Amino acid sequence: MSITVENVSKTFGSVKALQPTNLKVETGEFISLVGPSGCGKTTLLRILAGLEIPDGGKISLGDRVVYSSEDGIEVPAESRGVGMVFQDFALWPHMTVFENVAFGLRARKDTDRLKERVSWALERVQLGGYEDRYPKQMSGGQQQRVSFARAIVTEPKIILLDEPLSALDAVLRDGLRLMLRSLTDELGLTAVYVTHDQHEAMSISDRIVVMKLGEMLQMGVPEEVYNKPRHMFIAGFVGKSNFIPERVKLNGVDEGRHMTRPECLRLEKKNSDDLEFTGTVKTVSYLGDRYEVHLDVENSTWVAHFPRRLELEDTVKIYLSKEDIHTIKEGLE
Numbered sequence: 001m002s003i004t005v006e007n008v009s010k011t012f013g014s015v016k017a018l019q020p021t022n023l024k025v026e027t028g029e030f031i032s033l034v035g036p037s038g039c040g041k042t043t044l045l046r047i048l049a050g051l052e053i054p055d056g057g058k059i060s061l062g063d064r065v066v067y068s069s070e071d072g073i074e075v076p077a078e079s080r081g082v083g084m085v086f087q088d089f090a091l092w093p094h095m096t097v098f099e100n101v102a103f104g105l106r107a108r109k110d111t112d113r114l115k116e117r118v119s120w121a122l123e124r125v126q127l128g129g130y131e132d133r134y135p136k137q138m139s140g141g142q143q144q145r146v147s148f149a150r151a152i153v154t155e156p157k158i159i160l161l162d163e164p165l166s167a168l169d170a171v172l173r174d175g176l177r178l179m180l181r182s183l184t185d186e187l188g189l190t191a192v193y194v195t196h197d198q199h200e201a202m203s204i205s206d207r208i209v210v211m212k213l214g215e216m217l218q219m220g221v222p223e224e225v226y227n228k229p230r231h232m233f234i235a236g237f238v239g240k241s242n243f244i245p246e247r248v249k250l251n252g253v254d255e256g257r258h259m260t261r262p263e264c265l266r267l268e269k270k271n272s273d274d275l276e277f278t279g280t281v282k283t284v285s286y287l288g289d290r291y292e293v294h295l296d297v298e299n300s301t302w303v304a305h306f307p308r309r310l311e312l313e314d315t316v317k318i319y320l321s322k323e324d325i326h327t328i329k330e331g332l333e
Helices: 042-048 097-107 116-124 140-152 170-187 198-202 222-227 234-235
Strands: 004-011 015-024 030-034 058-060 065-069 082-085 158-162 192-196 207-212 213-219 257-260 275-286 289-299 301-308 313-319 327-329
Touching: 004 116, 015 042, 015 213, 015 222, 030 042, 030 170, 030 198, 042 082, 042 192, 042 207, 082 140, 097 116, 097 234, 116 140, 116 170, 140 170, 170 198, 192 198, 198 207, 198 222, 207 222, 207 234, 207 327, 213 222, 213 234, 275 301
Parallel strands: 030 192, 030 207, 082 158, 158 192
Antiparallel strands: 004 015, 004 058, 058 065, 207 213, 257 327, 275 289, 275 313, 289 301
């Protein structure tokens, strides 16, 4: 089921939490909303769920309009047919796993084949046989899987996820992230995922929406957002960027700030027209498959990924191909 957002905005008092926003999510697509705290991503998710009422605009889920300020339509959250997964698990501590998962079905008085449907949902999240346990008897990762099961047991076509993995440690996050993406693909769900972790978003999403101060700055596939950021904020928020000194003039390139990514810098010259810079090594960190090196380059700090260790305070030549340079025109100070 597709999601269409048209000119939707939200204000809390004097704070514009969400600027007029337009968004189209295709059926079966997995998109992530990323940005710092207060950027509007959770506000947009809650508006889609029906937990917040926007100031105006229109929202359609498939062919069904669930909100329209112009036509006076406002479908309540429980009637929108979407699944929701929260950051804090939101499980009832006095209920068993079975009853937590069954809660939504009971609330809707939709109890036909209840045991079969709850068992199906728990099997999907690899918790078959855990029906009689209580949340306190389970790990954080298992509790979050129960919340996933509760979200899918009603067989929604759309699932909304509000930083569902942020309370877990890194190893658990990696495993659950893969399970979550596999599950949404298996069930054919359209998913909107909120996270402040850009690496998480890039690894799981079909497309990424980068937000700041309630505004959508860019939407695109992960490779596009990473390699061709449209805005200075995105260049700094998604990955690490090195900005080319303004003295360097690139023929045929429009005005703006020129940047490149750490993996594009080399210690050897490959092409006759490679750009050459001189840097002083300030820090070296071993990351397993590479060394992350911070260098002082013309009074700016650059980050580079090299295959070998360099010594602190060494002065080295750095080379960069012109095709690895991207120009940014928006968000210039």
